[in-house]
Amino acid sequence: MRLLGKVGSIGAVAAAVLLMAGCGSSSDTKADSTTTAASSAAQATTAALSTGRECTADDVKVDGGFGTAPKITIPTDCDPPKTLIVKDLVAGSGPGAQAGQQLTMNYTLITWSDKKKLDSSFDRGETFPLNLGAGEVIKGWDQGLIGVQQGARRLLIVPPNLGYGAGGHGIKPNETLVFVTDAVKVG
CATH class of the missing domain: 3.10.50.40 (Chitinase A; domain 3)
Structure with missing residues (x-):
């Protein structure tokens, strides 16, 4: 397996993100809160696993x-x-x-x-x-x-x-x- 090739189209990912952003509904606020909470939990987990020193x-x-x-x-x-x-x-x-x-x-x-x-x-x-x-x-x-x-x-x-x-x-x-x-x- 050769792992050095370029990653797929960034444009396709950006289009998907824009499409999802345009599909709003009244439940978006709840979804945003859930996403924010999940993101905060992930950051807290990462911080807890950090040694506080970057490798060289x-x-x-x-x-x-x-x-x-x-x-x-x-x-x-x-x-x-x-x-x-x-x-x-x-x-x-x-x-x-x-x-x-x-x-x-x-x-x-x-x-x-x-x-x-x-x-x-x-x-x-x-x-x-x-x-x-x-x-x-x-x-x-x-x-x-x-x-x-x-x-x-x-x-x-x-x-x-x-x-x-x-x-x-x-x-x-x-x-x-x-x-x-x-x-x-x-x-």
Whole structure:
């Protein structure tokens, strides 16, 4: 299963939201109150589960070197970061990747919420080609792979807004994604 493709049409979702907003009735006030109460309860639950500290790249443990399937351990004592985290774990060489360049990558994906491997090109034994910055992959990859050098192993911690947002492709809504990527070929 390749999980890097773009999410479906945002326009369709927006149209559905607008359609639902236009279908008002006298029970809307009650529905709004229920929705507000449910949202408040969800926020309280999330706040109760928060550790009060946002994780950094150094909190995520990665074992294995370039070219081998990594073992990724996500911590339980900190919260997922809210911004894109990029860290080279193994230095590469040569010029850094620029938007518009062809990249050939290997990767492993772990989901933050359940700390399980969801996808891995290493496991399939096939690399993943992409045109950087062309919107062929999630925004977290298009942004996080800028400057990667051939031979580099890079950790990407992708917040939901740069991943799959509301979910899709087997990803839960508002999921933080942890990728370890190997730049097999740049250019």
